[in-house]
Amino acid sequence: MESNNSKSWSLEDLVSSIENALKDNKDIDEVRLVEGRAQYVVLSPGRGASEHIVMGLASLPKNFSTPEHKHFSEEIAVCVNGSGQVDIEGDIHIMKKDSIVFVPSDLNHVTTSGEDGLTVLWFYAPTGSESKWLTED
Secondary structure, three states: OOOOOOOOOOHHHHHHHHHHHHHHOOOEOOEEEEOOEEEEEEEOHHHOOOOOOEEEEEEEOOOOEOOOEOOOOEEEEEEEEEEEEEEEOOEEEEEEOOOEEEEOOOOOEEEEEEEEEEEEEEEEEOOOHHHHHOOOO
8 A cells, every 4th residue: 555644653752762862862863862852853845745834842951042043934833741932032932841842933942951951843835944053054
């Protein structure tokens, strides 16, 4: 039978992979350490697995802030472990397990983890903003 390119994952396995890479402070398979945090692009056109959406995870160590940044893709972030906040141009959104935050296109934002770190499952559309994590530095 021909594959229709559908896929499935275990969220527990994905979270374990990215949090282990962060704990061990090293790239593991497709999980990369980027600017002090771990990034894992799971599904994207760059991986030959989707056309119009990107899915990945980010894991931040405790009390860590990402650099302020923006991207043309809209983003949905789902907190799967830990806690923290997302500051979107002064609007503060608290993140705790099962929280969902929407980041509109082209708005500056900073994600900060709490005492227990922060791991999020994220989705981008349209694609393209994730390409920086698919290439070697």
